C-alpha cells in the first residue's frame with residue numbers, strides 16, 4: 001500500500017481470535033502481539049474487513065475428526081493435501097471470539113470462513129478446494145476497493161492464501177508483516193514469503 005489509504009483501499013484483518021493467540025487452541029507464537037499493531041494500522045483506514053475462522057464442531061480440518069489423525073499431519077482429501085489442526089475456532093465458543101485487545105470499532109464487514117463442514121478455508125477469498133468463493137472479491141468490486149492491505153494470523157496460512165487470491169482476483173495487494181505472525185510449520189513461512197513476492201504482493 002503506497003501512500004495514505006484512500007477510498008479505494010480496504011484493510012483485511014484475518015483471524016484476530018483468541019484461539020490463535022497464546023493460551024488458545026492453535027496458538028501462533030507471539031500472536032497476541034499483533035493486536036496493538038492492527039489497531040494502529042486500522043485507524044489509518046476508512047474501510048476495514050474482519051475475516052474470522054469459524055468452524056462447526058467436528059470440522060474436517062480437525063485431527064480429532066480423523067481416526068488416528070494427529071495435529072499438524074497432512075492428509076489427502078478430495079481437493080488435495082490438507083493439514084490437520086487441533087480443534088480451534090469452533091462456532092460460538094470463547095476461542096472463536098475476537099481477541100479482547102482487538103479494537104477496530106469501524107470495521108464494516110465480518111466475513112466468516114471455514115464454516116463448510118467438509119472444506120477448510122485459509123483464504124478470505126476462496127476455500128481450500130480453490131473453487132468455492134467467500135464473496136469477498138465481489139464485495140470489494142462493488143465497493144470499488146481496488147487495493148487490499150492484509151494483516152493478522154497467520155502470515156504463512158490465512159494471510160498468505162488471502163494475498164495470493166487477492167492478486168489473482170486483480171487487486172493491488174500489500175501484507176504488513178509487523179501486524180502479522182506466522183505458525184511456521186516445516187519452513188512454511190519462508191515458502192509463503194517467497195511465493196508472495198513472486199506473485200507481486202508488496203511486503204511491508
Ligand code: VGL
Pocket residue numbers: 015053085121122153154156157158159
Ligand atoms: C488458519 C490454520 C487453521 C489460518 C486457519 O487462517 O491461518 N490456520 N485454520
Ligand code: ZN
Pocket residue numbers: 053055061085088089114
Ligand atoms: Zn481453521
